[in-house]
Amino acid sequence: MVVAVDDAYLVGAARDGDTDAFEELVRRHQDPMFRFALRMTGSRADAEEAAQDGFVDAWRSLAQYRGDASFRAWLARIVTRRCLDVVAARRPTVELPPVLEQPGGDVGARAEERDRLRALVEAILALPPDARAALVLREFQGLSYAEVAEALGASLPAVKGRIHRARLELAAMMEGWR
Amino acid sequence: MSPEPTILPCGTDPRTLVAQVFDGEPPDAERHAHQASCPHCRATLTSLRSLEQDVGRSAAERSAAPADFVRRVMARVRSADDALEVSSERHGATTVTEALVTRIARLAAMDVPHVTFALAELGTRGPAGLTVSLRLVVEYGVALHDVAAAVRRRVVHHVARNAGLPVGVIDVLVEELSG
Numbered sequence: 001m002v003v004a005v006d007d008a009y010l011v012g013a014a015r016d017g018d019t020d021a022f023e024e025l026v027r028r029h030q031d032p033m034f035r036f037a038l039r040m041t042g043s044r045a046d047a048e049e050a051a052q053d054g055f056v057d058a059w060r061s062l063a064q065y066r067g068d069a070s071f072r073a074w075l076a077r078i079v080t081r082r083c084l085d086v087v088a089a090r091r092p093t094v095e096l097p098p099v100l101e102q103p104g105g106d107v108g109a110r111a112e113e114r115d116r117l118r119a120l121v122e123a124i125l126a127l128p129p130d131a132r133a134a135l136v137l138r139e140f141q142g143l144s145y146a147e148v149a150e151a152l153g154a155s156l157p158a159v160k161g162r163i164h165r166a167r168l169e170l171a172a173m174m175e176g177w178r
Numbered sequence: 179m180s181p182e183p184t185i186l187p188c189g190t191d192p193r194t195l196v197a198q199v200f201d202g203e204p205p206d207a208e209r210h211a212h213q214a215s216c217p218h219c220r221a222t223l224t225s226l227r228s229l230e231q232d233v234g235r236s237a238a239e240r241s242a243a244p245a246d247f248v249r250r251v252m253a254r255v256r257s258a259d260d261a262l263e264v265s266s267e268r269h270g271a272t273t274v275t276e277a278l279v280t281r282i283a284r285l286a287a288m289d290v291p292h293v294t295f296a297l298a299e300l301g302t303r304g305p306a307g308l309t310v311s312l313r314l315v316v317e318y319g320v321a322l323h324d325v326a327a328a329v330r331r332r333v334v335h336h337v338a339r340n341a342g343l344p345v346g347v348i349d350v351l352v353e354e355l356s357g
Binding site for chain 2 (some may be wrong): 022023030034035052056059063116117140161164171175178
């Protein structure tokens with residue numbers, strides 16, 4: 001089903017119980033939410049569980065969505081909560097997301113870049129969960145600082161400070177790769 | 179929580195450099211001149227710029243959700259955990275989802291003259307039947323209690339007839355008037 005309507009319309013219909021409308025919302029947002037959960041948890045199985053639980057939570061709490069944040073930011077807030085639960089419930093593991101596949105280029109340089117980017121993924125997973133959530137929402141989900149603050153239920157200055165500190169920590173962790 | 183970042187030996191708060199690289203906040207003339215000659219600022223800027231590029235490259239990765247992701251989510255959404263049993267007999271049980279009942283109630287309310295918009299929500303299922311809460315937008319100038327009474331009659335009738343479920347309580351909230 002491809003619908004040329006915006007999220008707000010689908011949310012309205014879904015709130016009235018239209019599961020087809022919600023299905024379209026899941027289809028639209030599944031990839032970014034899965035990617036977000038993957039960067040948060042570092043494991044495909046955990047990411048799938050957290051993202052799925054997040055969508056089901058979203059369905060159940062649609063009545064509380066007032067449309068003042070974008071649907072994506074609202075959804076990100078719910079999925080974040082699930083990811084933080086998953087992360088808190090287990091000891092850190094070292095299962096890594098799949099290696100990035102990018103076409104072309106010199107093989108040696110590609111391999112070096114691939115290793116460096118993998119190290120970056122690991123470094124992000126080594127950040128404290130709160131800082132990781134803020135950083136990943138901003139850098140990889142493209143949320144504005146205000147939307148990140150909304151998603152994490154924190155103030156704008158607090159979120160900005162957290163993200164800036166996380167970037168400095170990452171830069172320090174990546175120092176050996178330059 | 180991450181530790182407070184260390185102030186650089188030259189006295190610069192490294193967070194201003196982060197904002198400069200990641201948010202494009204340009205340094206003022208004084209800081210600009212300082213950075214041109216300060217090894218600490220320059221080293222930090224170099225390492226932040228390199229991080230910013232790597233973050234950009236990493237963000238280009240587009241892993242997709244597993245192929246059956248939508249199906250799995252929707253199976254749970256449509257699953258029986260919000261199902262209402264209509265009848266149970268020897269040849270099997272009949273159930274309808276809460277979502278469906280909500281929809282019937284809403285559409286029934288919307289069919290009542292002078293109701294311009296309606297939202298329905300289900301509450302608990304008591305001994306007398308379901309509790310339905312309705313929020314209405316009603317035309318300005320009509321008697322609200324008459325409209326509410328008509329809405330109650332119609333919703334009870336339709337939920338009973340279409341979904342086969344008795345309705346015990348209907349709370350009506352007229353939330354807004356339309357012109």
